[in-house]
Amino acid sequence: MSPLDRRRFLRGAGAAAAVGVAGFVGTEILQGSASAAVIEPTFNINPFQFGVASSPLRNVIWTRLAILPLARDGRAGMPDGDIPVRWKVARNRDGSGVLAEGTAYALSGNGHSARVEVAALPQATAVFYWFEYGNWRSTVGRLKTAPAANSNPSAMTAAVISCANFEHGFFHCYEHIADHEVDVVIATGDFTYADSYNPGYGSKARSHLPAGECFTLADYRLRHSQYRADPQEQAMRASAGMVLTLDDHEVDDDWAGSTPDYLEDAAANSGPGTFWERRHNALQAHWENTPLPFMMRPVRSLMPNSYQTLNWGRLADLHLLDTRQFRSRQDKGRRFEENRYMLGPDQLAALGDSYRGARWDLLVNQVVMAGWTHGGPGTEKASDSWDGYRAERRRVIRQWSDRRVANPVVLTGDVHFGGADSVFDDFDGLSTKAPEIISSSITSGGDLEGDWAGSRVVLDALPLHMYHRRRGWTKLDITSQRIHIQWRGTEVVSARAAQPDRIFQSADISAGQHDFSNTSW
Secondary structure: OOOOOOHHHOOOOOOOOOOOOOOOOOOEEEOOOOOOOOOOOOOOOEEEEEOEEEEEEOOOEEEEEEEEOOOOOOOOOOOEEEEEEEEEEEEOOOOOOEEEEEEEEEEEHHOOOEEEEEEEOOOOEEEEEEEEEEEEEEEEEEOOOOOOOOOOOOOOEEEOOOOOOOHHOOOHHHHHHHHHHEEEEEEEEOOOOOOOOOHOOOOOOOOOOOOOOOOOHHHHHHHHHHHHHHHHHHHHHHHHHHOOOOOOOOOOOOOOOOOOOOOHHHHHHOOOOOOOHHHHHHHHHHOOOHHHHHHHHOEEEEEEOOOOOEOOOOHHHEEEEEOOOOOOOOOOOHHHOOOOOOOHHHHHHHHHOOOOOEEEEEOOOOOOOOOOOOOOOHHHHHHHOOHHOOHHHHHHHHHHHHHOOOOEEEEEEOOOOEEEEEOOOOOOOOEEEEEEEEEOOOOOOOOOOOOOOHHHHHHHHHOOOOOEEEEEEEEEEEOOOOEEEEEEEEEEOOOOOOHHHHHHHEEEEEEOOOOEEOOOO
């Protein structure tokens, strides 16, 4: 695989043609163009069955058409052909004060998804958007646009989410997040699960479609359709813009670069086609079903420009890491070797170049960065985390010193519990370089104490300041002086009935201090 062009990454160049919209001089809009025959069918039901989504990264708005969301071929009941849909962005939820509008195409080759990048919207402003087709109209979505890169916003709010397995429960936490109307939702990975059911990882509250593991494009499309049709997920997506990173379960559990699950090997690749074909199918379906910008559209089995930085004024930079596409294969016996990569040279260089002196640098990261205690049972998971790539972790930490990064903070999910730990300088336990905030799973692991087999020894292997085992999410209230953290969630995800939004733990990180304070534990 040829390395990504990191200069292209830094420029943030898109892979689509600009389309002007009459009446909106100076508004750059990327909305794609028809690639197949254009059709305008008549629908007897609202075709916006998957709701809407958006992202402050290049101001993307997204939808996907469906009349039979769970059709087994993954096409959601849609006919062949590209379908024009109208879109609008306005200052007010009631639709008044239109800022931009146009026509985009729900492309047949992209699962009848439509996305638009509307660059010249007012900055640091909550705007509202929707799509229309015929007499049908989508849900109205809310997007908070990012402040100007050199501005000084006083505050930012974010929700951090991870690990939402449809089979393990209902997405009550998504409904809670929607109630908070944060500035941005940060997804650290495992937003959709391609796996078959494993009873060792949690109780089963509902069943995936298709049954079993995903391999073909139709498989992945149907699995995404099931998630996107969920009303609680739709409520969250409509409430705030999202930035998403890709972890393993969207493709295959614990995949790394060109290899499938290192613990299963042949079994993980026993479906039709090669792993490269499977990876292409997974990335294509992920692109079709999330509000990613055009520059991330998959090319064969590669998602280019997958690592990005979102500037929230000078208050915070969100560095979206990709720890899957470019990593070396997991091998616990080689974790100390210098030539093993988690990010790869190009991404590491781009990360270093993206540091610009923001008050906070938030690394949106998939797997635990802190060190593990090795030697006991149940620590195989460490091989998939940064502990399996110690030289690469050391290179990231060294960048913080070389680039004078004042306040690095690592945001992580993956391990199905909420927690707080510290990233040490070479893990001597003496010099803390960054706090790590671990967000619990939305549903993965099921109710309360449910989690993967052997999770107790995994917990014992991590030097945590705090952990909680409930399902949940993490709310961040960020100012120039501190980050206030609330580990929120619920104790029950197996029941469909509404559940309370609880605060399980809380803490602060003060600027200039690389540790947690004002803790509830």
